[in-house]
Amino acid sequence: MSPASLQQLIDFSYIAAVIGFILALKWLSSPVSAMRGVLIGEIASAVAVAATLFDPQVTHYKWILIALIIGAGIGVPLGMVKMTAVPQRTALSHAFGAMSASLIGIAEYYVGTPHLTKFEMAEIGLEVIIGSLTFTGSVIAAGKLQEILPQRPITYRGQNIVSLSVLATALALMVVLIFHPEYTHLFTAMVVVALIFGIMLVTPIGGADMPTVISLLNSYAGFSAALLGFVLDSKVLVVAGALDGASGFILSVIMCKAMNRSFTNVLFGAFGQVKVSAAKSTEERVVRSATAEEAAAILSAANKVIIVPGYGMAVAQAQHKVRELYDSLTKRGVDVKFAIHPVAGRMPGHMNVLLAEADIPYDKMVEMDEINGEFPQTDVALVIGANDVTNPAARNDPSSPIYGMPILDVDKARTVMVIKRSMATGFAGIDNPLYYLDRTLMLFGDAKGFVGNIVRELSGGAA
């Protein structure tokens, strides 16, 4: 085959791959067709990789094959992690994606310099800065999610000014390089400064803001790949990067809306640290607590139960016990649904995956907007490890720091039961008036243990 027609064949395979990518996302719109979407995505990627191996520019195969084998060797265990580890795995994959985009940009710089045009240098500079900061930012996010690093925000006075001047330094170095691409040491400095900025960007962000941050990093990783497509004039990278970037961007917007916060507030606000003074007026208020036996009695007498899972359920790994509770209530003819707040957990859709893993049918998991109207007709709302997303202060207390945040209206249910370790405040550091309502019963204990006890009481009652 002539080199020209070979090149055409490769180009056509990339076009086929792009079609596959678009169909993959299209079919992901529903759980019914989603499996097909993954399959077409896999075929598309395999076609593109196979075609690339025939590219006439590729002359050294041995090391590439070794690298592919090592990559697969790392990828398989990363694809087999437990569902509870999915948030940190996702952060890590953003890190890998951003790192490869960044490394390829760096390689392009060293191959091209000093003959790069101003335009090429600007493209490479921007691409490498975004890729590098996304890399370190994602590593820090993964560290926080894996709890190697503290989940609480780490802040100091004047932090935002310091962080922004670090970013400004990286951009200034890029501008100098545009006019003098031959200053290779400045290029190295620019990469290092961008890496440092990534660390500074994510360190001050707390655990409950992770759904937004992980989405933003997703978006950055996508856009850095798209920028790499500009650098290399590779349309398949531009398309894949634009799709990934758009996806991360939409998810970040959804997460921000669900917390009633802006991007700048998430990135520079360091939520949950300074709020201590805001809610100290709590005089000794009475809460009613109940035992597993009492809770089981109320639940078995109910017609309709809505379970509200939160990060606490994930931490306690209580999802399988929750499934047992679901089964035993459903068997008694109780209508059980799950109310999912968009920012429950540590990443978008986190609760859905955990519940699906525990074999709970997805048509029982209902989004906030759809289920909120059902709480007034609900006998029992059972809150498991969720706090701020159920706080009625967000709806009716303008002085509350979370005022305006959309919440699940659990306080409208006839009875509210809250499984909680203690009366400690949630991530936002705000007291939750829900706990002092007459209709609220506090179930103090570990989520997994307590749900297990309720299940035992329920089955004991049946026997």
Add this chain to the structure above:
Amino acid sequence: MPADFISSLFVFILAAFLGFELIQRVSPLLHTPLMSLTNALDAIVVVAAIIIAGRHKTHVSTVLGLIAVVASFSNMVGGFLITDRMLHMFKSTKAKKQ
């Protein structure tokens, strides 16, 4: 401005708008698999890494390219694998009864 930049910009704008439209239709139920799937698709940068490593221009670029092949290919394999596993877990009430 180079012509290839303009054509890339066209492609980028179209793909980004298409992405916005498609992703808004994805049910929030599947937002975690969405993220892992787009991650796997984004790992297509492996094709650029293969070319950078395979054309062997300088030692530095080859080594950087090879590291990029490892990182992006692990994302591709791992991303598809975990998306597949997650989607297998999503069952509806009807499917369970069958």
